[in-house]
Amino acid sequence: MEIKDLDCLYEACPIPLIRAIQALRTMQTGDILVVHSDESCAAVMMQEWAQQNGYSIRVTESDVGEWEIYLQKP
Amino acid sequence: MPSQEMDKLLAQRQNVRQQNKKSQTPYAVGLLVFLIAVGGLLWTKDIYYPIFWGVGAALGYVLRSSRFCFVAAFRDPILLKNTKLMRAMILALAVSSTGFLLVQQHYLAQHPGADAGQLPGILNPVGLHTVIGAFLFGIGMVLAGGCASGVLMRIGEGHMLPWVTLLGFLIGTTWGAKDYPVWYHWLMEKAQTIYLPDVFGTAAAFVLQMGALAVLYTLAAWYQKKHSKDNKQENAHGN
Numbered sequence: 001m002e003i004k005d006l007d008c009l010y011e012a013c014p015i016p017l018i019r020a021i022q023a024l025r026t027m028q029t030g031d032i033l034v035v036h037s038d039e040s041c042a043a044v045m046m047q048e049w050a051q052q053n054g055y056s057i058r059v060t061e062s063d064v065g066e067w068e069i070y071l072q073k074p
Numbered sequence: 075m076p077s078q079e080m081d082k083l084l085a086q087r088q089n090v091r092q093q094n095k096k097s098q099t100p101y102a103v104g105l106l107v108f109l110i111a112v113g114g115l116l117w118t119k120d121i122y123y124p125i126f127w128g129v130g131a132a133l134g135y136v137l138r139s140s141r142f143c144f145v146a147a148f149r150d151p152i153l154l155k156n157t158k159l160m161r162a163m164i165l166a167l168a169v170s171s172t173g174f175l176l177v178q179q180h181y182l183a184q185h186p187g188a189d190a191g192q193l194p195g196i197l198n199p200v201g202l203h204t205v206i207g208a209f210l211f212g213i214g215m216v217l218a219g220g221c222a223s224g225v226l227m228r229i230g231e232g233h234m235l236p237w238v239t240l241l242g243f244l245i246g247t248t249w250g251a252k253d254y255p256v257w258y259h260w261l262m263e264k265a266q267t268i269y270l271p272d273v274f275g276t277a278a279a280f281v282l283q284m285g286a287l288a289v290l291y292t293l294a295a296w297y298q299k300k301h302s303k304d305n306k307q308e309n310a311h312g313n
Contacts, residue, residue, distance in 0.1 A: 003083065010235070012219035012235055014146075014149065014150075017154070018153075030079070034083075039233075040231060041141055041143065041146070044141050045150075045154075048158065049154055052156060052301070052302045052303065054303040056077035056080060058077070058081065060084060063095060064095055064098060065231075065232060070080045070083065072077055072079065072080050
């Protein structure tokens with residue numbers, strides 16, 4: 001199991017999700033991607049996307065106005 | 075899908091980070107005091123101003139909490155095969171069409187023989203310019219990551235980038251106003267203002283509008299379901 005961090009700070013919606021999808025494509029089953037974003041919409045959008053595509057997801061507000069989104073490849 | 079691994083990783087990082095988040099409560103209290111103070115100041119000018127002020131602030135809050143984003147409503151069906159916001163928009167259109175029809179009927183009862191252009195709800199002539207404008211606006215809003223309301227909401231949220239968009243917006247609208255006579259002459263002069271109740275009759279126009287929206291809603295729901303890997307989970311989803 002590999003853990004990969006993806007820095008998407010200061011990227012506007014929907015760039016964080018597009019970059020996450022691209023990163024997940026190169027990863028193996030069970031690997032975890034941690035997306036860092038300060039776009040509050042990104043977390044909501046990714047939750048929707050994860051649900052629709054069968055990914056497990058966790059979201060935490062790591063700092064004021066900054067979120068960490070954990071995605072595990074199924 | 076087992077995700078205990080993610081929970082473990084999350085907890086690990088949370089421990090390292092400590093609790094060094096600054097409290098936002100003082101800002102919230104400050105903002106509330108500011109809102110009330112301005113509201114009180116406006117009250118001295120006109121009794122209706124604080125109501126507009128309050129509704130504006132409430133709308134901003136609702137827009138932020140609901141993540142109702144006009145850009146995402148049109149972008150996500152194409153980009154992510156997700157039509158949730160588009161369906162929300164179709165519902166909003168159904169509600170506002172009904173509301174505006176009532177307001178317009180009331181207006182027509184008081185002003186018999188009023189022209190369609192005078193009705194509340196700002197009816198504009200439709201034509202080629204609508205298509206061109208919508209296309210240009212669509213490109214712009216996706217690049218900017220927000221329409222007018224989305225940009226204002228994100229500025230309120232504390233983002234810096236939308237200030238650039240707002241500047242562009244101000245320049246664009248000013249420029250548009252300057253060139254408006256030219257556009258009007260080339261594209262809009264011969265275009266007609268179409269008010270559906272005038273064409274089909276009030277009841278038929280209402281049924282037609284609702285029917286069209288219902289068809290669009292069903293199509294949007296079907297489209298998302300078709301592109302979902304896990305339909306059961308979607309239905310169990312609460313938030």
